[in-house]
Amino acid sequence: MSEIDVARLADWMDNAGLAGKGEPLEARFLSGGTQNVIYAIRRGEHTCVLRMPPAGAPPDRDKGILREWRIIEALDGTDVPHTAAVGVCADADVLGRPFYLMGFVDGWSPMDTHGRWPEPFNSDLSTRPALSYQLAEGIALLSKVDWQARGLSDLGRPDGFHERQVDRWIGFLDRIKNRELPGLDVATDWLRTHKPLDFIPGLMHGDYQFANVMYRHGAPATMAAIVDWEMGTVGDPKLDLAWMVQSWPADTDNPAPSEMGYVDMRGMPSRDDVVAHYAKVSGRQVDDLDYYLVLAKWKLAIVLEQGFQRAGDDEKLLAFGPVVTELMRAAADLAESTDYR
Incomplete structure (x- = not known):
């Protein structure tokens, strides 16, 4: 299981204007493998899910994760059941790989x-x-x-x-x-x-x-x-x-x-x-x-x-x-x- 830098993530979320600005950030590992790792992210009363390639994933997974984001973002406003699009970061300098945040599903x-x-x-x-x-x-x-x-x-x-x-x-x-x-x-x-x-x-x-x-x-x-x-x-x-x-x-x-x-x-x-x-x-x-x-x-x-x-x-x-x-x-x-x- 790879760890994420919660301080850098919090700074990025603050600069992106996402919910929970200034609140302590908690990251809990949910699942992961060779292609993706998934974390539950909590800031105050706000919860979302982070998805990104692990450090050892091949470079083309960076494009893949951004491609996934395009789909869930495009589904916002449709009647297709999907996770809400929260935010995306294409800059690998933040957490080591591109990532996106999606809504937490209580299910x-x-x-x-x-x-x-x-x-x-x-x-x-x-x-x-x-x-x-x-x-x-x-x-x-x-x-x-x-x-x-x-x-x-x-x-x-x-x-x-x-x-x-x-x-x-x-x-x-x-x-x-x-x-x-x-x-x-x-x-x-x-x-x-x-x-x-x-x-x-x-x-x-x-x-x-x-x-x-x-x-x-x-x-x-x-x-x-x-x-x-x-x-x-x-x-x-x-x-x-x-x-x-x-x-x-x-x-x-x-x-x-x-x-x-x-x-x-x-x-x-x-x-x-x-x-x-x-x-x-x-x-x-x-x-x-x-x-x-x-x-x-x-x-x-x-x-x-x-x-x-x-x-x-x-x-x-x-x-x-x-x-x-x-x-x-x-x-x-x-x-x-x-x-x-």
Whole structure:
């Protein structure tokens, strides 16, 4: 855990005119890894959250953290659940790396519940469907943001988005792989010869799942914020939808152990119902969902293969090995069985 210089942070906040000027500043480490460290910052009655790259992160994370700030700042004033944009510092001389401050969210993350939903969602299965509908609604609302009007025209390259996917990710895989992945050729060939029915560029999260949202305490379930915008870009929002539901259990009344992941999916609505809610809120058609599901499974397999290849003795990364092969086979199976043409 890296420490931050609270005196320098307080001076910067004072000069930036942020709340709590002159008050003592307390910093409490919340979480962190190789890409980000996160602190709760308290000054008097004011609390916010600081996010920055750790000292050992590669230099390109500096641009990444400023990119994240642009997204959450652009979301202010929209109906997308998000952390409020408080302030940003691009000057690495202050704390050693660029950083930003965002609003503190009084809520909970599914990643912090150790596989058990907090009450009443753990014991009362009738409260769980709202968790899923809120999850779908979050990206549905995100897809409706006018990203050009919000100053994000240069955030991504929507032109040619789908045409680039296969060559980009196959090139990435070729640089890292040292084993064959059954189903790779089938899924890749299918993606080269298929496209979605339409493509309406929009703001997308890039890694949308239960792990990257927060809910407010209590029932009914209400999403408090979408978080962790490292992969955020302007692209195809329906890929976020497919990413979210690509491993959704076929039977949520009795999901298979392999379909449970890091959250208990019993009592959740069906995938079709969740997708229909997304379509209703977003206004986007979802008749081409199978295309996005093949792409999501195929792409996630490649992303996780990188972790597996560098696992060494890391048991968590080694566990990606069979997940990758299962995902790639599933992408190929869907490509061969779907009636989407």
